[in-house]
Amino acid sequence: MSWKDDTVDSAAASSPKCPNCSSNIFFNEKIGKLVCNFCGSIYVPETLMPTGTIENRDTGDAGDEESNKQEYVCDSCGATVVTDYNTSATFCAFCGSPTLIQRRLRREFRPDLLIPFKISKEDAIKNYREWVKTHPGVPKAFREDATLEKITGFYVPFWLIDADCMTVITGEGLKKINKDSAEKYNINRTIEFKMKRVPFDGCKKISNLLMEAIEPFDYSELVPYNDMYLPGFYAQRYDTSALDMLDLISIRFNSYAMNLVKQFSASEYTSISVRTRASFADNFSQLYALFPVYFLNIKYQGSNYGIAVNGQTGEASGHLPVSKWSIFKHSIARAGKFVLPYILFMLLISVPISFIFKPLGWPYFVSSMLVINLILGIFGLLVYMPLVVAHYLDNKNEESVTLDQAPGLEEYIDFQSKINMENEDKFIKYTSRETASEEIDPVLMPKGGARNPMYRLFKFILRR
Numbered sequence: 110m111s112w113k114d115d116t117v118d119s120a121a122a123s124s125p126k127c128p129n130c131s132s133n134i135f136f137n138e139k140i141g142k143l144v145c146n147f148c149g150s151i152y153v154p155e156t157l158m159p160t161g162t163i164e165n166r167d168t169g170d171a172g173d174e175e176s177n178k179q180e181y182v183c184d185s186c187g188a189t190v191v192t193d194y195n196t197s198a199t200f201c202a203f204c205g206s207p208t209l210i211q212r213r214l215r216r217e218f219r220p221d222l223l224i225p226f227k228i229s230k231e232d233a234i235k236n237y238r239e240w241v242k243t244h245p246g247v248p249k250a251f252r253e254d255a256t257l258e259k260i261t262g263f264y265v266p267f268w269l270i271d272a273d274c275m276t277v278i279t280g281e282g283l284k285k286i287n288k289d290s291a292e293k294y295n296i297n298r299t300i301e302f303k304m305k306r307v308p309f310d311g312c313k314k315i316s317n318l319l320m321e322a323i324e325p326f327d328y329s330e331l332v333p334y335n336d337m338y339l340p341g342f343y344a345q346r347y348d349t350s351a352l353d354m355l356d357l358i359s360i361r362f363n364s365y366a367m368n369l370v371k372q373f374s375a376s377e378y379t380s381i382s383v384r385t386r387a388s389f390a391d392n393f394s395q396l397y398a399l400f401p402v403y404f405l406n407i408k409y410q411g412s413n414y415g416i417a418v419n420g421q422t423g424e425a426s427g428h429l430p431v432s433k434w435s436i437f438k439h440s441i442a443r444a445g446k447f448v449l450p451y452i453l454f455m456l457l458i459s460v461p462i463s464f465i466f467k468p469l470g471w472p473y474f475v476s477s478m479l480v481i482n483l484i485l486g487i488f489g490l491l492v493y494m495p496l497v498v499a500h501y502l503d504n505k506n507e508e509s510v511t512l513d514q515a516p517g518l519e520e521y522i523d524f525q526s527k528i529n530m531e532n533e534d535k536f537i538k539y540t541s542r543e544t545a546s547e548e549i550d551p552v553l554m555p556k557g558g559a560r561n562p563m564y565r566l567f568k569f570i571l572r573r
Contacts (some may be wrong), residue, residue: 128157139359140390149352151393161272161393163351177336178218180346184208188314190263190343191218193336198343202261203314203406204413218346220334222269222398224326226262226342226420233260233403233418233425240425247429250409251416257405262420264339264399265320266311266347270358271395271523275301276366276388282378283540291379293540297533300369304362305523306396309354311347315404316415317357321515322426323419326400330421334399344399351395361515363388368518369528426513455485 127134127145136154137144143152149164181198182189185206190198191214200207228236234257241247250256277299285291306328310320332338351358366388401420406413409430416427459481463474522528 125157128152128159137355139356140393144352144355146352160391163270163355163393163395165350165352166347166397176214178214178339180212180214181343182210182212184210186314189346189348191339191346192343193340195340196342200259202259202263202343202404205406205408216346218344220266220397220399222331222396223264223334223338224328224330224398224400224421225332225338226401227330228418228420228423230260230262230403232423233262233420234258236423237416237418237425237427241429244429244431246431248409251407251414251429256407260403260405260416260418262342263402263404264342264344265315265402265404266345267308267320267398267400268311268347268351268354269306269308269396269398270351270393271303271305271307272358272362272390273301273303273392274362274366274388274390275299276370276386278370278383278386280381280383280385281537282382282534283380284377285379286539291540293537294378295535295537296378296381297535298370299531300366301529302369303523303526304365304390304521307358307361307365307521308398308400309351309357309361311349311351311354312345313348314345315402315417316428319415319417319426319428320402322513323402323417323422323424325516325520326419326421331398342401347397358393359390362390365518365521369522455482458485 125134125143126132127148127150129150130145130148132145132147134143134145134150134152136142140151141154142160143154143157144150144163145152147165149162150159151161151163152158153160177193178191179194180189180191183201183204183206185208186201186204188201188203192198198209198211201209237257237260238252241252278296279298280296282294282296283291284294308320308324308326310317367386370386403418403420405416407416408414412430414428414430416425416429418425459478462481463478465477
């Protein structure tokens, strides 16, 4: 055996093994834990204590109980959808290609949960049209009947992630006593809470941001998966496991942790200077669910644009282009609201002044009115055109409609579990007026301060 082979064998022998399945485990810097990519077990690096599981799913062969399903594979983009034998597919909703390969279901397809479709295709199109009306500048191609008739109902795969979360913050806070003085404190807080069923889209073909934009779904209507909900719709097979999404999971959980800090820290102080803040997640678990979404991909000027409508709530959103000509027309129309009032203003000015020249004869009266209106008209254009140009410049760089953000912390925090906070804030000293006028950290200050309803709700929960 060569020296190189000996080195490889030695490294493999010393690699940490999963206590559950004996496969190699690797450190994941996103969550700060050791992860087994084979069975999904997660461990604390120092002790190898288990701290949750995010397992691979949907990997076995299809069984006899799934003989009533078939797959369609797009020969163009590779998308795979599952449906029953009575539902046919004629085009790919993800790329528009008509080249679909039909085959018998090969892999197991058994999610844990499902939310059934609640709104019809016609209602989905209606909701989309209403949403588009709120975004001027969208090209006509995105409102045509022939295009919108291709909108398709999909059960989109989602990973519902549970985790125990902790966030830590240190810094200095000021409580203003009056305009001349304030009390200064050292801030040191640790908050523990649980997030429940935070959804993450498991389909590469659909934008994560697009799916977040049509959240939330009403979890009260979750039911155990049953094949009877599938006829007439398609089910997208997940192609991104929860293990592959640990970076996205970590980012979203960290944002929720920082949001919680706003509720429990900033509202008690006039200003805050943050030294450190960190968040951690532990005890991961998952469920595999299908959520109803009407989806449509539209090709426009060489680019693909995705449209989605929540099949349960009717919430619509999408990546839509903005027509520069439509923006220009809208800019003219918006600034045009000032035209009629200004014409009336011109008449109110020109007529009284022109009457001064009336004793000299009607020609002088008419001429003076024309000259005055011409001067006021030029002045008006000097004001009107910059308004048009300013509105156009503000919007011309928009390449697409801005998507809504994902729901906030309050949508997924587990209120059934107690929120624990260790408050070790300590008084330091009294400060002068200059120090008391420090600006509040904008990252931490919640809108509405202590009057924020979420802040009051969390305080109530803490007092239970």
